Amino acid sequence: MSTRSAAVAEPSEAATERYAKSAAAHAAAKKVMPGGVNSPVRAYKAVGRDPVSVVSGKGAVVTDIDGNDYVDYVGSYGPLILGHAAAPITAAVSKALQRGTTFGMPTEAETRLAENVVKAVPGVEVVRFVNSGTEAAMSAIRVARGVTGRNKVIKCTGCYHGHTDALLVSAGSGATTLGVPSSPGVPASVVQNTVLVSYNDLEAVRSAMETHRGDVACMAVEPVAGNMGCIPPADGYLQGLRNLCDEFDVPLLFDEVMTGFRVAYGGAQERYGVTPDLTCLGKVVGGGLPCAAYGGREDFMRHVAPDGPIYQAGTLSGNPLAMAAGLAQLETLAADDFAAYEQLETTAAALEAGLRKAAKKAKCPVTLTRVGSMLCVFFTDTDEAPVTNYEQATATRTDRYASFFNAMLDHGVMLAPAAFEAWFVSTAHDDATTKATLKAAEKAFAAAATIQ
Ligand SMILES: *Cc1c(COP(=O)(O)O)cnc(C)c1O
Numbered sequence: 001m002s003t004r005s006a007a008v009a010e011p012s013e014a015a016t017e018r019y020a021k022s023a024a025a026h027a028a029a030k031k032v033m034p035g036g037v038n039s040p041v042r043a044y045k046a047v048g049r050d051p052v053s054v055v056s057g058k059g060a061v062v063t064d065i066d067g068n069d070y071v072d073y074v075g076s077y078g079p080l081i082l083g084h085a086a087a088p089i090t091a092a093v094s095k096a097l098q099r100g101t102t103f104g105m106p107t108e109a110e111t112r113l114a115e116n117v118v119k120a121v122p123g124v125e126v127v128r129f130v131n132s133g134t135e136a137a138m139s140a141i142r143v144a145r146g147v148t149g150r151n152k153v154i155k156c157t158g159c160y161h162g163h164t165d166a167l168l169v170s171a172g173s174g175a176t177t178l179g180v181p182s183s184p185g186v187p188a189s190v191v192q193n194t195v196l197v198s199y200n201d202l203e204a205v206r207s208a209m210e211t212h213r214g215d216v217a218c219m220a221v222e223p224v225a226g227n228m229g230c231i232p233p234a235d236g237y238l239q240g241l242r243n244l245c246d247e248f249d250v251p252l253l254f255d256e257v258m259t260g261f262r263v264a265y266g267g268a269q270e271r272y273g274v275t276p277d278l279t280c281l282g283k284v285v286g287g288g289l290p291c292a293a294y295g296g297r298e299d300f301m302r303h304v305a306p307d308g309p310i311y312q313a314g315t316l317s318g319n320p321l322a323m324a325a326g327l328a329q330l331e332t333l334a335a336d337d338f339a340a341y342e343q344l345e346t347t348a349a350a351l352e353a354g355l356r357k358a359a360k361k362a363k364c365p366v367t368l369t370r371v372g373s374m375l376c377v378f379f380t381d382t383d384e385a386p387v388t389n390y391e392q393a394t395a396t397r398t399d400r401y402a403s404f405f406n407a408m409l410d411h412g413v414m415l416a417p418a419a420f421e422a423w424f425v426s427t428a429h430d431d432a433t434t435k436a437t438l439k440a441a442e443k444a445f446a447a448a449a450t451i452q
Helices: 013-018 020-032 087-098 108-120 133-148 202-211 237-248 267-272 320-361 398-410 431-449
Strands: 054-058 061-064 069-072 126-130 152-156 194-197 216-221 252-256 278-281 292-296 366-371 374-379
Touching: 013 020, 069 431, 087 320, 108 126, 108 292, 108 320, 126 133, 133 152, 133 216, 133 252, 133 278, 133 292, 152 202, 194 202, 202 216, 202 237, 216 237, 237 252, 237 267, 252 267, 267 278, 320 366, 320 374, 320 431, 374 398, 398 431
Parallel strands: 152 194, 152 216, 216 252, 252 278
Antiparallel strands: 054 061, 061 069, 126 292, 278 292, 366 374
């Protein structure tokens, strides 16, 4: 984390008025929930203000409790690739709802969504649905360990695989460090089996595999990093990982919870042409309802209970409402020969170009990254300074990001309050939302540039 603290201006009276109901809602929420939120990033701690309380969303726009509208790039942190309350999804979920919310018995919708996933994602031959990306990553690691009989997991600093104990390990310095827990409550004995390497560094992976030869259950990676801002894989990085995994006989796990059905219909593995042994999915696959999945090679997945001895279960797994939402989302994305992805590319490219221009005009140095409809603005010391890993990402100007965020919010654009989140473009974003965003961005970049 940057040591520079967030720049917090005294809010004007008009600004206070604008968010009055949100402030009251947050005060009530804080009394009964930690930080008043159910996931830490939703608190606006990093930007020094109270979070905005949302009442509804439609298309690319969310509306807060005070009646303010925002062009939304949070997209619920990834699932909403068709925008808010997309008609195919609300229709499918309403229909499913009438038939019952959960059964604890198989439904055909589960098979249909599983067939869609298997058909779409190159590395997935057999799949199991779960309720969150955290659960998917935890279970995929269990499969890797159960199948190989080994314990160590190599992961990249700055890659997020949910909050499961073994993967909740902070960045250590140096190329290959044994993990230290990044949260109280995570036993050191658990993360002793987690080996950290820097993202985009193949030599570090080779060295870790040599050091722990015969002990590595899997190499886990976000094929496009999306939880330290958006950081694309360097040319040849993913293929290099595949080659090293083959050389050392280590299963390769792609955590595509964010990138699956996002950077391409078949995920990053389709986009970059590198097939992992195990894959985690989430976010887009559930159409905005709680749903995720893990899957992979049949010879791995047949070890999962009841086909095999590796235990994993869930009362609400494969929930019929989530299956209906996921199916509607995937069918819409696949329609007209995957036209949605071309549209996402066009919209996101225009936004990227416009943001670059706006930053230049405001003399605010930035590094912009983008893969399809995921993008990120890093506030760097010089224009286009390289941001290729966690170490570089966390050295960027979070104080400038906080200022940018606050100005964007005040001008009707909703971004994530943390500097290290991707912006998500949906099919509901268009020329008009881009224009509104860029108008706000000109002012916001100018404000950010004044922070020394
Ligand atoms: C969001 C995310 C997760 C965690 O998913 P949850 O549903 O929030 O538990 C795991 N891995 C990646 C890559 C993610 O982006």
